[in-house]
Amino acid sequence: MGKPSGARHCHSRRSRECASDLRHPKHCGGSLACRLRHEDQDCRGAGSWPPRGHDHKRHGRARSHPPRRGPRGQFLSRHGRCHRPPAPPSPRGLGHGGPGPRMGLAPSRPSSPGKSLDVLPPTSGEGMNILVLATRIPFPLEKGDKLRLYHQLRHLAPNHDITLCCLADRPIDEDQTRALSSLVTALHMLPVSGPRRWLRMMGAWLSPLPFQVTWFTDGKAKMALHTLLKEVEPDVVFCQLVRGAEYIKDFHEVPKVLDYMDALSAGMHRRSHMAQGILGPLKRWAMRTEGNRLARYEARVFEYFDRHIIISRNDRLLIPHRDRDTVDIVPNGVDLQAFGPSSSPVEADMPTLLFTGNMAYEPNVDAAEHLVKDILPLVQTRPVRVVLAGAEPKQRVLDLASPEVEVTGWVDDIAAEYHRATLFVAPLRLGTGLQNKVLEAMCSEVPCVLSPHAFSPLGMPSEGHAVVCGDPQSFATAIDQLLSDPSQRHHMAQQAKAQIHKNFSWEGHVAGLEQILKEAAQ
Structure with missing residues (x-):
């Protein structure tokens, strides 16, 4: 260059x-x-x-200038x-079609991934x-x-x-x-x-x-x-x-x-x-x-x-x-209206640990394997279910499926997956940036057990908002503790949701x- x-x-x-x-x-x-x-x-x-x-004869041709710099x-x-x-302003309504190409995780709202959101009204400026x-x-x-x-x-x-x-x-x-x-x-x-x-x-x-x-x-x-x-x-x-x-x-x-x-x-x-x-x-x-x-x-x-x-x-x-x-x-x-507690919560037949993401993306594949192979065997609570929700799962993710592990593939309504989850577990070790999945889970009032990789970009104190763990045993201990204490789960979910509403609106x-x-x- x-x-x-x-x-x-x-x-x-x-x-x-x-x-x-x-x-x-x-x-x-x-x-x-x-x-x-x-x-x-x-x-x-x-x-x-x-x-x-x-x-060009009157005004001359374009001339080149050296670049100048600002402050x-x-x-x-x-x-x-x-x-x-x-x-x-003009009325610009949106049609709602069927699902789009089945290429990955459902969008950050409870509607079909092929359906778009309403256009917002003009504000000012x-x-x-x-x-x-x-x-x-x-x-x-x-x-x-x-x-x-x-x-x-x-x-x-x-x-x-x-x-x-x-x-x-x-x-x-x-x-x-x-x-x-x-x-x-x-x-x-x-x-x-x-x-x-x-x-x-x-x-x-x-x-x-x-x-x-x-x-x-x-x-x-x-x-x-x-x-x-x-x-x-x-x-x-x-x-x-x-x-x-x-x-x-x-x-x-x-x-x-x-x-x-x-x-x-x-x-x-x-x-x-x-x-x-x-x-x-x-x-x-x-x-x-x-x-x-x-x-x-x-x-x-x-x-x-x-x-x-x-x-x-x-x-x-x-x-x-x-x-x-x-x-x-x-x-x-995060879409604050699309994600939130379910208006008609359904009691799960067993505790459910949820992890979401595009399962073709290597950091998500690694986290899914880490959850199932390294963390789940150390969890004492039984029965328990792990749900890996996201499309384009690589063969390595599909191979994780078992009676205890559900690999969903593409989901049309990702909000529904959060609603039926007891805990959201994201043991991410790779990648960078702010995780949309964490924002969605917290906004949906799902208690979160996260790696430092997944939590630190939020820029909020972990105490009262999530449990942050650095190794498989600490993950398993935190999962067991939260599954045995509904009041702690509820308090943590409420605190995290308040922070998301305060600091993470689009x-x-x-x-x-x-x-x-x-x-x-x-």
Whole structure:
């Protein structure tokens, strides 16, 4: 990666009359552009580049400027933007379709994973024109990054115009279109070719880029996005994850905000220590290599963005950059209405220990094995049931099934699983970031027995809110004690739920993100 090369700035932009514009795929460099909402505006949000009416003979061609820095040391753009006024509120109802693709854990609400939530009403403030880049389509909500972005879009949508650009190696389906159409002004799929991906990966060992950055970065998709950026002229660009940074890091006409989400390099290093089997040494070497590349990239890409956010203070400490303290904390939230105590609780026939997560994700696979193989044999209470709820279970998870262990696979209603659980047990040893599963369990008034890995990102004292354990015997002892003491379980569940309601609403956290985007756009 080279240093930022400076922005190109068009010095004269003729004002354009308001118009609704239905974009065709050819207008965004071959991407599938779905114009989903048309509203009258005082300035055109998706113009051409150079602007129509720009006279090169009169005004001169665009010139290059050296990048200038702001008070945080970030690069500031030198561009004239056409600021849109806030769009008038319009009724944007949501259809409710059937379940989406069976790809993972049910979303953070008791509805079907293929059903989207109602759009929130406008609140206040001046609207922005925001372009969002996602490396995956944020629906269905079976992965943490998709759940996080979906709720961020849902709470930003009432007050801002959002152009959502998603990398995709397959066409968007009807359920995804229906779920996202009410949240965005325009939805663009940037095709990422499978054959080109594998060709890139063949040479990935010769590149300094992390393997996952190489996997997600496609040259044609990058050109299509740059064409779209020049047409849309956003006030600010919001990029989720460093995996997408190569697409926009050299585009300096617009302020950029990066969501690190987790410290991916630290997570990869932790996973490298747990690789086992015949291929264990090779896996450990590959993961260490990827972890080192990610660490260098997380530090290097920091310079190309005006603002940065991350999910927790713990993860911020793991970003390998001298100015990491300037990274803003924007935690995940939980849908407070979707998760809560059951209105009609059902008494379980035996105590139930629940662990949830996408069971194709290695940290969850490791935690499931740790719970069943290392902790459950030490639990004295019998009978007892362990439920592993989450889709795409690897064979290693399926092999854990027994009369005492239920592996559910995909579940349509994850809230129901919390309602029938006696305890939520998360012995996570790998991964980084704030665990949505812990927020959901606490909000559902399920007492939690957690590893330090699962609990510490919450930033709350453990006493009275959860039992934190570091080894199998302490897990088993805590489980036995809580199963024998209903009053302690009830008190702990109430205390934890109060903390979640106070500190982990999506509304509050997205309001912080909205302020960061506004400051970057100024």
